[in-house]
Amino acid sequence: MSSTDNSYVRTEMLPEREAPTGNVGIVGWIRKNLFPDVFSSILTLIALFFIYQLLAGLVPWLTGGIWNASSLSECREIIGDGPAAACLAVIHERFWQLMYGFYPSDSYWRPNLAFILLFAAISPVLFDGVSRKMFIATATVPFIGPWLLWGGSFWAPVTAALGFVVGYFVYKLVAKSMNNLLALILGPLAAIIWWLVISGYVSSGLASVIPLGLEPVASRDFGGFMLAVTLGITGIALSFPLGIVLALGRLSDLVIIKTLCVGFIEFIRGVPLITLLFVAQVMLSYFLPKGTDFDIILRVMIMITLFASAYMAEVIRGGLAALPTGQYEAADALGLDYWQAQRLIIMPQALKISIPGIVSTFIGLFKDTTLVSIIGLSDPIGWVKLIQSNSEWTGVVWELYGFVALVFFLFCFSMSRSSMYLERKLQTGHN
Amino acid sequence: MTTLTDPPKESFRLSMLLYDSRYRSMTIQIIALLAFMLGAAWLINNARINLAIAGKEISWAFLSSPSGYDINQRLIDYTSQSSHGRAAVVGLMNTLLVAVMGCILATFLGVVVGVLRLSKNWIISRLAAVYVEGFRNVPVLLWIVLSMTILAETLPQPRDFRGDDATASMMLFDSVAITNRGIYIPEPLFSRGLGDIPVLVGNSEEAVAACASYYDLDGDGQPATGCGTFQISLDLVAFLSVLIAMVMITKMNNKRADRIQDATGDRPATTLVNLAIVVLPVVSLLWYLGFYLGYPELKGFNFRGGTYFRNSLIALWLALSLYTAAFIAENVRAGIMAIAKGQSEAAAALGLRQGPIMRLVVLPQALRVIVPPLISQYLNLTKNSSLAIAVGYMDVTGTLGGITLNQTGREMETLLLLMACYLVISLVVSTVMNAYNERTKLKER
Numbered sequence: 001m002s003s004t005d006n007s008y009v010r011t012e013m014l015p016e017r018e019a020p021t022g023n024v025g026i027v028g029w030i031r032k033n034l035f036p037d038v039f040s041s042i043l044t045l046i047a048l049f050f051i052y053q054l055l056a057g058l059v060p061w062l063t064g065g066i067w068n069a070s071s072l073s074e075c076r077e078i079i080g081d082g083p084a085a086a087c088l089a090v091i092h093e094r095f096w097q098l099m100y101g102f103y104p105s106d107s108y109w110r111p112n113l114a115f116i117l118l119f120a121a122i123s124p125v126l127f128d129g130v131s132r133k134m135f136i137a138t139a140t141v142p143f144i145g146p147w148l149l150w151g152g153s154f155w156a157p158v159t160a161a162l163g164f165v166v167g168y169f170v171y172k173l174v175a176k177s178m179n180n181l182l183a184l185i186l187g188p189l190a191a192i193i194w195w196l197v198i199s200g201y202v203s204s205g206l207a208s209v210i211p212l213g214l215e216p217v218a219s220r221d222f223g224g225f226m227l228a229v230t231l232g233i234t235g236i237a238l239s240f241p242l243g244i245v246l247a248l249g250r251l252s253d254l255v256i257i258k259t260l261c262v263g264f265i266e267f268i269r270g271v272p273l274i275t276l277l278f279v280a281q282v283m284l285s286y287f288l289p290k291g292t293d294f295d296i297i298l299r300v301m302i303m304i305t306l307f308a309s310a311y312m313a314e315v316i317r318g319g320l321a322a323l324p325t326g327q328y329e330a331a332d333a334l335g336l337d338y339w340q341a342q343r344l345i346i347m348p349q350a351l352k353i354s355i356p357g358i359v360s361t362f363i364g365l366f367k368d369t370t371l372v373s374i375i376g377l378s379d380p381i382g383w384v385k386l387i388q389s390n391s392e393w394t395g396v397v398w399e400l401y402g403f404v405a406l407v408f409f410l411f412c413f414s415m416s417r418s419s420m421y422l423e424r425k426l427q428t429g430h431n
Numbered sequence: 432m433t434t435l436t437d438p439p440k441e442s443f444r445l446s447m448l449l450y451d452s453r454y455r456s457m458t459i460q461i462i463a464l465l466a467f468m469l470g471a472a473w474l475i476n477n478a479r480i481n482l483a484i485a486g487k488e489i490s491w492a493f494l495s496s497p498s499g500y501d502i503n504q505r506l507i508d509y510t511s512q513s514s515h516g517r518a519a520v521v522g523l524m525n526t527l528l529v530a531v532m533g534c535i536l537a538t539f540l541g542v543v544v545g546v547l548r549l550s551k552n553w554i555i556s557r558l559a560a561v562y563v564e565g566f567r568n569v570p571v572l573l574w575i576v577l578s579m580t581i582l583a584e585t586l587p588q589p590r591d592f593r594g595d596d597a598t599a600s601m602m603l604f605d606s607v608a609i610t611n612r613g614i615y616i617p618e619p620l621f622s623r624g625l626g627d628i629p630v631l632v633g634n635s636e637e638a639v640a641a642c643a644s645y646y647d648l649d650g651d652g653q654p655a656t657g658c659g660t661f662q663i664s665l666d667l668v669a670f671l672s673v674l675i676a677m678v679m680i681t682k683m684n685n686k687r688a689d690r691i692q693d694a695t696g697d698r699p700a701t702t703l704v705n706l707a708i709v710v711l712p713v714v715s716l717l718w719y720l721g722f723y724l725g726y727p728e729l730k731g732f733n734f735r736g737g738t739y740f741r742n743s744l745i746a747l748w749l750a751l752s753l754y755t756a757a758f759i760a761e762n763v764r765a766g767i768m769a770i771a772k773g774q775s776e777a778a779a780a781l782g783l784r785q786g787p788i789m790r791l792v793v794l795p796q797a798l799r800v801i802v803p804p805l806i807s808q809y810l811n812l813t814k815n816s817s818l819a820i821a822v823g824y825m826d827v828t829g830t831l832g833g834i835t836l837n838q839t840g841r842e843m844e845t846l847l848l849l850m851a852c853y854l855v856i857s858l859v860v861s862t863v864m865n866a867y868n869e870r871t872k873l874k875e876r
Contacts, residue, residue: 033551033552036552043555260464273814275828275832275846278836279846282842283843285481286482287481290480290481363568405569408570408573409568
């Protein structure tokens with residue numbers, strides 16, 4: 001047999017050829033993502049034109065912005081007949097007021113320190129590498145933070161913290177010697193007695209021995225973003241536990257407790273926050289004994305907390321409902337009681353599921369703090385109006401609103417991004 | 432002598448209230464109820480005493496006293512002589528007006544942006560994402576104030592429309608005027624109109640007198656004010672009833688087409704027939720009533736005639752819609768992504784075309800995911816409309832919770848009534864939503 005190969009079929013592979021230049025690299029990407037067909041191409045062109053128009057207006061306006069002027073008319077003189085430019089001087093001049101309101105300028109370190117402490121307090125939750133010992137900081141911030149902000153005697157936060165210690169020990173003592181439920185009632189009762197009756201004497205006694213304190217700052221001096229952040233963080237910190245309790249109450253078998261929780265949640269969710277703030281402003285004092293008159297900021301904080309806690313409860317209820325029944329049954333099978341099951345099995349999973357909802361409630365709460373400008377507190381929007389009512393800056397609009405919007409955006413956007421990060425970090429599934 | 436005793440009968444001991452789980456839940460509940468009732472009683476008692484000291488015992492009489500303030504945007508007749516109660520109703524209608532307008536625009540924008548965000552076109556989906564993140568992360572109050580400022584600062588004043596060298600001009604064949612005071616659009620008028628019927632005419636002499644002159648329409652065809660609590664336009668009633676009747680007939684026509692299709696396999700053309708069924712009677716009714724448009728005209732310092740939307744309404748409407756649309760867009764995106772790709776592929780395998788796949792397979796399933804959060808966004812929009820007070824739009828918060836509260840000093844009554852208004856709206860909407868959820872729920876075994 002001859003071995004001459006006269007087949008028409010190739011015996012070796014052709015060398016690979018380059019992909020058509022139109023399908024790879026940047027050109028291929030543009031063709032695939034921007035101009036795949038006629039309709040899409042038209043949309044792309046419209047979008048590009050829109051972006052060009054926006055940037056062509058915005059960039060020269062910002063880059064040509066005037067930073068050094070003492071009033072709007074001075075700004076306009078500097079601009080003259082030139083192209084439109086931003087009068088950023090207003091932000092330069094009023095930056096600290098937009099940030100801190102009337103807070104005494106030599107005490108700016110106090111809110112700064114409080115917020116740094118707060119960041120340290122939440123760092124174990126956010127970052128992996130941080131030692132768990134940082135949770136000690138988490139425990140002290142609720143007492144140190146308000147003291148730094150409002151000032152006053154150092155012993156007030158100390159005795160307030162001691163109340164929790166007292167309550168805890170009474171609880172332990174009663175739980176060991178008598179009954180759990182009784183301990184659950186007597187512990188908080190002891191703490192309340194401590195706060196209402198004893199702590200005043202203790203703190204004034206300690207203050208007379210070792211006078212240690214900060215210059216007190218009145219609530220009406222709080223303003224700008226500091227006020228928004230203070231209201232937001234207090235609301236977040238208080239509404240979260242309250243929301244958990246309400247969610248558990250709403251899912252409880254105990255009819256009366258369930259009814260109370262449902263009534264509260266549906267009422268709060270049914271009315272706008274502004275009406276609750278009106279209540280805080282004009283109506284709350286009627287419900288308290290004659291002569292009780294406490295701070296408007298405190299009243300607003302209470303209302304914001306109640307408002308957010310109802311929404312929080314619904315989010316957490318969603319998380320609890322999403323948990324498979326097997327988890328509850330497994331906890332029962334292990335012989336855990338209700339609170340143990342909640343603490344060890346149910347809540348860690350349910351809260352993880354509801355992280356996106358919880359964080360968007362936080363973001364909503366932080367945005368809603370702007371409503372206090374309607375009842376006359378000077379949050380950032382209130383400050384914008386104050387600055388505009390000043391004759392030097394009457395007519396400044398875009399710069400101020402743009403700045404406030406930008407800062408809010410940075411806060412809220414970073415919150416939503418960190419929630420995504422937290423979600424990924426806590427992800428234990430296999431997908 | 433008896434050595435046998437009955438087995439020890441478990442008697443109720445007081446300590447069982449604490450230790451026995453059968454009774455413990457009862458104890459907890461009763462303690463909670465007692466604590467709640469004590470707290471409530473304490474608060475109410477405080478309020479009673481404080482109100483008595485301030486001389487403001489609960490009384491609703493202020494609702495019928497003259498309000499003494501004007502409301503510039505209103506749907507029913509109202510003058511400063513009208514009562515506070517009527518002012519509250521005008522405000523409530525304004526709230527509902529901006530809420531309905533906002534929901535419609537927000538749904539439209541939200542669906543468009545949500546679909547665009549899923550677009551394969553990179554730049555379009557990025558733009559949609561920027562829109563969503565930008566609007567979601569800035570407080571709605573800021574958007575409301577900002578859009579009011581934009582309208583007031585950038586739009587021409589009415590006087591700019593005047594003279595030969597006017598710097599501004601009306602749009603759409605001189606029918607629409609956009610000014611910094613608001614927008615004027617043509618209003619529907621009827622030269623041979625059927626008139627209005629007054630509802631709830633009072634027995635008092637003034638009411639009867641107002642109604643006596645009522646049927647003498649003065650030249651402009653406008654009804655005299657002050658007759659009855661409100662008036663229903665018969666033209667509108669006629670128009671709506673004809674429209675609804677004709678739409679019903681098209682439904683029947685479609686059913687007939689379905690029957691024929693089931694029997695023979697051929698579907699008779701329905702589109703043109705349906706169009707004719709709706710359009711012809713409606714047009715002939717309008718012609719019979721002498722329909723014409725009343726154009727706004729510049730008279731003196733402002734425009735007259737036409738339908739007038741105040742600046743504050745437009746600003747609030749735009750801001751609420753744009754803000755809520757960002758949230759709705761996310762809901763729509765989530766809803767569409769929740770439908771597994773296999774669904775549309777299976778439908779394609781069955782031989783359905785692109786349109787029917789969307790209409791019959793994807794949308795019904797996506798809607799089940801989209802609608803509940805959509806409704807709660809509607810509720811949020813309605814509640815956020817209470818921020819109207821920041822731009823001076825007279826919604827129910829502005830009338831009842833604003834000027835009426837300040838003028839009468841009745842904080843308790845006005846705020847309770849105000850909250851009740853919003854609560855009723857919320858509860859009605861959530862009842863409807865629950866019914867919808869129940870109806871569209873996945874039937875699982």
